[in-house]
Amino acid sequence: MAYGTKVLDHYENPRNVGSFDKADPSVGTGMVGAPACGDVMKLQIRVNENGVIEEARFKTYGCGSAIASSSLLTEWVKGKTLEEAGNIKNTDIAEELALPPVKIHCSVLAEDAIKAAIADYRKKTGKDESVDAA
Amino acid sequence: MRKPIYLDYSATTPVDPRVAEVMCRYLTMEGDFGNPASRSHAFGWEAEKAVERARADVAALIHADPKEIVWTSGATESDNLALKGAAHFYQAKGRHIVTVKTEHKAILDTARQLEREGFEVTYLDPEPDGLLDLAKLEAALRPDTILVSVMHVNNEIGVVQDLAAIGRIVKPRGILLHSDAAQSAGKIPIDVAALGVDLLSLSAHKVYGPKGIGALYVRRKPRVRLEAQMHGGGHERGMRSGTLPTHQIVGMGEAFRIAREEMDTEAERLKRLRERLLEGLSDIEEVYVNGDLDRRIPGNLNISFNFVEGESLIMALKELAVSSGSACTSASLEPSYVLRALGRNDELAHSSIRFTMGRFTTEEDVEYTIRLLHDKIGRLRELSPLWEMYKEGIDLNSVQWAAH
Numbered sequence: 001m002a003y004g005t006k007v008l009d010h011y012e013n014p015r016n017v018g019s020f021d022k023a024d025p026s027v028g029t030g031m032v033g034a035p036a037c038g039d040v041m042k043l044q045i046r047v048n049e050n051g052v053i054e055e056a057r058f059k060t061y062g063c064g065s066a067i068a069s070s071s072l073l074t075e076w077v078k079g080k081t082l083e084e085a086g087n088i089k090n091t092d093i094a095e096e097l098a099l100p101p102v103k104i105h106c107s108v109l110a111e112d113a114i115k116a117a118i119a120d121y122r123k124k125t126g127k128d129e130s131v132d133a134a
Numbered sequence: 135m136r137k138p139i140y141l142d143y144s145a146t147t148p149v150d151p152r153v154a155e156v157m158c159r160y161l162t163m164e165g166d167f168g169n170p171a172s173r174s175h176a177f178g179w180e181a182e183k184a185v186e187r188a189r190a191d192v193a194a195l196i197h198a199d200p201k202e203i204v205w206t207s208g209a210t211e212s213d214n215l216a217l218k219g220a221a222h223f224y225q226a227k228g229r230h231i232v233t234v235k236t237e238h239k240a241i242l243d244t245a246r247q248l249e250r251e252g253f254e255v256t257y258l259d260p261e262p263d264g265l266l267d268l269a270k271l272e273a274a275l276r277p278d279t280i281l282v283s284v285m286h287v288n289n290e291i292g293v294v295q296d297l298a299a300i301g302r303i304v305k306p307r308g309i310l311l312h313s314d315a316a317q318s319a320g321k322i323p324i325d326v327a328a329l330g331v332d333l334l335s336l337s338a339h340k341v342y343g344p345k346g347i348g349a350l351y352v353r354r355k356p357r358v359r360l361e362a363q364m365h366g367g368g369h370e371r372g373m374r375s376g377t378l379p380t381h382q383i384v385g386m387g388e389a390f391r392i393a394r395e396e397m398d399t400e401a402e403r404l405k406r407l408r409e410r411l412l413e414g415l416s417d418i419e420e421v422y423v424n425g426d427l428d429r430r431i432p433g434n435l436n437i438s439f440n441f442v443e444g445e446s447l448i449m450a451l452k453e454l455a456v457s458s459g460s461a462c463t464s465a466s467l468e469p470s471y472v473l474r475a476l477g478r479n480d481e482l483a484h485s486s487i488r489f490t491m492g493r494f495t496t497e498e499d500v501e502y503t504i505r506l507l508h509d510k511i512g513r514l515r516e517l518s519p520l521w522e523m524y525k526e527g528i529d530l531n532s533v534q535w536a537a538h
Contacts, residue, residue, distance in 0.1 A: 003449070011449060017517055034535030035520060036480035038443055038469065042519035059519040063445040067517060112536075 003064055004098040010068035015075050018057040020044045028121025032112040039066045039106065043113035045077060045085070047121055053077045053085055058113075065103040069093050069110035082118050138455045139499045143340075143433055143492030144289055144317060145457060149385065150342035150493070156388045157344065160184060160381040170378045171369065181380045188387020195390045196315070196334060197325040198351050204370045205378055208348035209316035212335035213240040213283075215350050215374065216312045219360030220281050220333065221248050224310070228278030232256045234266060235475040237285050238314055245283075262477050264293035264425035272303050281310045286318035286334075290472040290488055291425030292434025294322060301330020310358060316340050316348075320393030321401065321431045326351055332358045338382070342493060343389030347382035350374075400493060404432035407491050407500050411435055414504030418511055420524070424473055424486055433491040438473075438482040439507075441521040442514045447487060450510040454503060457488050481520065481530065 003011070019042070020027045026046055033040040039062030046055045056074035060067045072093060077085040093099075093107035140148075149157075159165045160181070170185045172178025186200065193200040206212045221231065233245055235257045245255045256274045261267050266284060275282075282304050287294050297313055304311045312333035315324060320341035326334060334351035338344055352358050352373065366375030412435055415421055420440035439447060444458035469483035478486075489503070515521040523530060 011446070014517060019522065031519065032536055034480075035484065035530065036535065038445075038480075038484045040519055040535070042522075059517055059522060061441065061518045061520045062443050064449045066443075067446060 006072075006097050007065055007068040007099070010071040010097070011064040014058075014067060014071040016055070016057050016071070017059065019059065020046055020055075020057055025124055028117040028119075028124065030113045030116025030118075030120060032116055033062070033066075033109050035061070038062060039109060041066065041070050041109050041113045043070060043073065043110075043117045045114075045117045045121060047082065051082050053080055053082065062106065062109075063103070065097065065099055066106040066109060068097055069099075069106045070113065072096060073110045073114055077114060082121070085114055086118050088114060138453050139502065140455045141489045141491060141495065141499070141503065142455045142457055143495070144292070144488065144490035146339050146345065147342045147492055148494065149339075149344055150389060150392060152392060153343055153385050153388045157381045157385040160384050166380065168380070170380055171367065181378075184380055184384050184387075185378055188383045188390075191387040191391040191394070192336065192349055193351075195319060195324065195394045196336070196351060197327060198334075199354060202326075202351050202354050204350045204352055204373050205383060206348045206350055206374055207346055208339070209238075209314060209335045209337035210240040210348075212337075212348050212350040213238070213312075213314055214244050215360060215363050216333040216335060217241065217244045217248065217281065217283060218363055219373070220310055220312070220358070221251075221253055222361035223359045224280045225253070228276075228280045229253045230256070230276050230279040231281045231283070232258065232271065232274050232279060233283045234258045234260060234285070236260050236264065236288055236290075236472045237283065238289055238316070241283055241285070241314060260475055263429075264288060264291050264472075264476055265429065266295055266300070268296070268299055268303060271300060275304070275307060275309065279307070279309050281312060283312040283314070285314040286324070286329075287315070287321070287431050288425065288472065289317050290470060291436045291476075292317070292430045292490070293425040294318065294429045294431065296429075297329040297331060305330050318431065320390065320397055321433065323397070326353070338386035338389055341386075341389045341393050344382050344385040347379060347386045349386070401432045404491055404495070407495060407497065408432060408435050410497070411489060411491075411500050411503065412437075414500070415507060418508065422482055424476065424478065424482075433495075435489045435491075436486060437489075438478070438486040439511050440482060440485055441518045441524055442485050442511060443518075444469075444485055444487060446514060447485070447510065450514060451487075451506060453506060458486060 022029050028045045030043045042059045044057045045053045048054050056077050058070040058074050060070045090107040090111040166180040168177025168181040170182040189200040189203045193203050310332045313331050314335045316337040332353045337348040364375050369375050422438045424436040448458050473483040
């Protein structure tokens with residue numbers, strides 16, 4: 001199938017590929033998806049004391065759209081508060097990358113990944129009183 | 135734009151220029167454009183002569199009699215005619231059919247249709263190497279079994295089933311044996327008598343002939359009967375009506391004639407190319423060949439690059455035209471049913487690439503492919519969380535995945 005130019009750009013020049021130390025208390029890690037479904041995303045955020053995401057890293061096993069969705073997400077969450085980042089919707093990602101209907105699940109997975117990373121960070125720091133156990 | 139290197143010969147082949155040249159002679163006013171069924175003038179007679187010459191060439195490649203060749207639109211139609219035609223004709227004898235889970239959809243979907251009509255179908259699991267366990271086949275046969283359909287060569291993994299041995303099991307029981315030979319014709323020798331097949335599906339476009347033409351071999355001694363699926367002017371001895379497409383037919387005939395002459399040298403050459411490709415990739419970690427390597431057509435190499443998803447790999451290999459067993463492009467997200475039937479786990483099934491080489495593949499193409507794969511596999515594994523976990527020594531089967 002033909003890919004959009006934005007998907008191709010992120011796929012060929014993925015932003016923020018890599019890993020942080022999972023054990024670092026300022027790092028939140030979200031791992032979503034399953035090999036059986038053909039995509040697994042790992043998204044990590046490094047959060048400062050003001051609750052702002054300073055940096056993000058990802059690794060993704062999946063199709064080009066899954067890689068592009070997670071790459072885009074790492075750009076978007078940088079500089080956002082946890083709350084702001086938690087409000088990113090899969091539809092925003094799908095729209096930005098012009099994903100076709102069969103690839104919408106890739107953007108859903110990306111939304112799940114940031115939510116999981118935030119939840120992991122809050123759990124670690126004991127600040128998981130918020131009600132986003134979605 | 136420079137076209138990618140074509141390594142998808144099992145999907146289709148280019149028409150050999152020698153074939154195209156012959157076909158052109160049967161289209162225009164200057165050529166033999168007549169209807170082969172026209173008995174009253176030279177236009178028809180010349181076209182008929184060409185069709186019968188082509189029939190003889192197709193028959194010769196599989197060691198059949200020309201009278202046993204029925205023209206169709208391709209292997210899918212041949213499969214439909216063989217299965218439905220035999221099932222409908224012999225249903226008073228029994229309503230049970232046996233086939234294999236790794237068959238082409240043209241067989242599996244036709245079998246499903248027959249099930250809807252009240253036939254019973256047993257779908258056998260292949261062994262992990264893609265081949266059929268003959269004891270399991272034998273155990274599946276029943277007194278009311280009328281037909282066994284086993285493809286000669288699998289389209290995805292290229293493994294060659296032992297049809298002769300299957301024939302020896304099926305024949306004494308008076309059961310018909312059909313085989314889809316779309317992927318084997320012109321690649322490995324076929325002798326319908328030695329294989330013991332009663333019905334054999336053929337396609338032109340996998341053998342450097344045109345698309346849209348195929349044939350069904352229908353044994354005459356002892357005679358196999360079929361109920362026609364296409365009704366009309368009673369062409370092809372009533373088994374398949376419809377005006378014969380002369381140019382397509384001469385194209386298939388010429389393609390099969392060339393295949394008969396060149397198959398041995400071509401097979402030798404392709405086997406060397408495949409061996410070189412596999413050798414060139416053997417220093418990459420976690421690479422798995424899908425299907426038996428020895429009992430396989432020369433031009434096929436189906437491999438899984440563990441921890442790299444197939445569709446993203448195809449995207450990375452845009453300089454190559456290959457196909458993947460990962461079906462992320464469809465909405466289903468199901469990986470190749472063929473690889474799943476071999477018992478391959480999901481990661482490996484999602485990580486497979488099929489390379490199929492053919493008449494116009496060069497050594498340079500293969501060397502380029504090897505270099506490109508080294509580069510791209512490394513890059514994609516750097517992106518892969520599964521590769522990272524594997525390197526950390528985590529057993530991926532022990533992880534609780536959130537399936538979605």
